[in-house]
Amino acid sequence: MTRPHLFSTDAHKYRSFLAKGMHSPSFVIGGIITLFFIAMALTSFVWTPHDALSVNIAERLKPISASHWLGTDHYGHDLFSMIMLGARNSIAVALVAVGIGAGLGVPLGSWAAAKGGWLDEAIMRMGDFIFAFPAIISAIMITALAGPGAINAIVAIGIFNIPVFARLARGAALSLWTREFILAARLSGKGSVRITIEHILPNIANLLIVQGTIQFSLGILAEAGLSYVGLGTQPPMPSWGKMLAEAQTWLMMAPQLAIIPGMAIILTVLGLNLLGDGLRDMLDPKVRSSLDIGGSKAS
């Protein structure tokens, strides 16, 4: 019996997977951009060109120079350092939010698929309920109720991610449950929990990873949106959305204050979307040939 495995331990297969990726321009470009921002975020823990939180009025609104790579804002904060810290914030919020979404959504979805019946209905209708509110509106609602702050922003974005992953996991798992190798596993006496862990999850992992990158970029956008309206990251900690909001009154005099964080948001989201697209392109043929799951489900 052959079990289709995506991330086979076979080194040769893994190398060929990466080699294939190198030929996909969106994977390469998206990967580079994403890695760049992740590296920036990680570096900010140990080093930034200047102290991004220290106000220096004498140095405010300085143009791009050797000491201030992207200039300074109206408080004299070094913009590059702020972008680095902002990257850390955005990535942390989005990562944890996607983690919450996947961590709760995938088990719920798989459980619904394995049990079916009223449990399936209950879980999915609850997902529909959350879906009924537009993501940003429900996030604003949650942060307005629980108070503004990065933690509440994470929770708000995370909650919205749960049904996304639950739906995806359930849909993909349902089509697997009718397959012969699952039947064989059942005949050999394995319980549904064990089958889900051993057979279902490894086979839907690729879909989840693709969805994860997409949700990751949506999470970054949501964090920027919440911070823009003042409900996300709180001062003095910089955040891209907050930088945009504060740059508003300076648009005529110092447009770079808005353009720079705007570009950071655009580039990160673009990078993550390209990466997701690239991953899907690479994974899809394999998925389709072995599992018969249409590519559309991954989008």
Place this chain on the structure above:
Amino acid sequence: MMKSATKWALALSMAATLMTAGAQAARNDIILGVRLEPPHLDPTAGAAAAIDEITYANIFEGLTRIDENGSVQPALAESWTISADGLTYDFKLHQGVKFHDGSDFDAEDVVFSLDRARGENSVNAQKALFEPIDSVTAKDKYTVEMTLKRPTGAMLFNLGWGDAVMVAPESADTNKSKPVGTGPFKLDKWVKGDSITLVRNPDYWGTPAKLEKATFKIVADAAASLAALMAGDVDAFPIFPAPEMLPQFENDPRFKVVIGTTEGETILATNNGVKPFDDIRVRKALAYAIDRQSLIDGAMFGYGTLIGSHFAPHNPAYLDLSHVYDYNPEKAKALLKEAGLENGFKARLFLPPTDYARRSGLIIASDLKKVGIELELINVEWAQWLSNVFKGKDYDLTIISHTEPMDIGIYARDDYYFNYKNEEFNAIIAKLNATADDAERTELLHQAQKKLNGDAVNGFLFQLAKTGVWNAKIKGLWANAPIQANDLTAVEWMD
């Protein structure tokens, strides 16, 4: 019957005539932009500056009034005499004054208004202003006698506050939504969240207003304020919210930028009742640790004046103490060490939703971090600020501008939100209240300023500037704000 083409031509020519006529005559309406919407329109029942900024001198008038330069002028009282002992005031009222509802204004209304403001059930935000009054009696229809418990030098000035305006017994309870005053304008309509429109009062007793209509448009957002002025949707912002945008208007001949003074002492209000701020060394350390000139440059784009106490620099009794605590982080650290806090501490800084507060907060947090004080910045809305900080006194630090005129006396109120309880200061203010002689008053005011500065009660940051922007053709708007007001009585358009 005319052919339709002829009809159109006629209509067009008529429209053209009307339009040219409109362009020739000067405009007789104005649209002013304001940042905050008032909670209601009764200046005798609320502390919000937004109320007075619409009603003062426009809808409501008092016995006296305060003019653009901060001096007292007669208003509904035509003249007055003060007895030699300073205890009895005789006011002669203007005759023929009518309220907006058509009823007459006479001595009985004065007695009613002042009794209401100082009575048991008074909800007046400045009740302390009326505390020295012993009795108010109507001697005849147009003469009022007021007696005081003790000589009170500032009484005529106090009567000029927006909180001391004259109201009628019939309408006093509904003034919040339907203000009925004696002023040159009356309320036309209030579209909640959008605008408040006043129209000229045709039966006004004094010089009638030149404008026929005045609209206060509520524009909360700074960027939207700029757009509204540029597009001509708003003619004037008496207080433009974003000082960093002013250079754009300065270079534009269509606009006039007028920088004036206000009574707004912007302070880092400190809860003197909680640890560690009950220690004078800690409060002094705060004063040394804040680079106030940088604060003015950074938060206000340079518009603002250094102060050293709770007193406006344009006042004749001002004592310049603004350089007592010049920026000196080393001294701040030494003081903290003395107070046993060399390892620093944490505190909460509440920031109400004004740009000056939010921006100053960020800069102060950065300054204080350098001496080891970690501030948690908490952004609050006005309602929350009023209930938690102002009334509940549950705060460590907050940034706020006190825009009432001559309000140094608030430090003598033991239950005020600063929690500053000082017998010596209370004695100075008590003596001040009982002194009418100008030279003596100045001396006492100097003492009071020195005392507050010496005790570093609050962080005295800067005197708020009035940054007005308006259409260059508008004449008569106040450059300064000696009191919270947008007096429109003399405003007109020039051709």
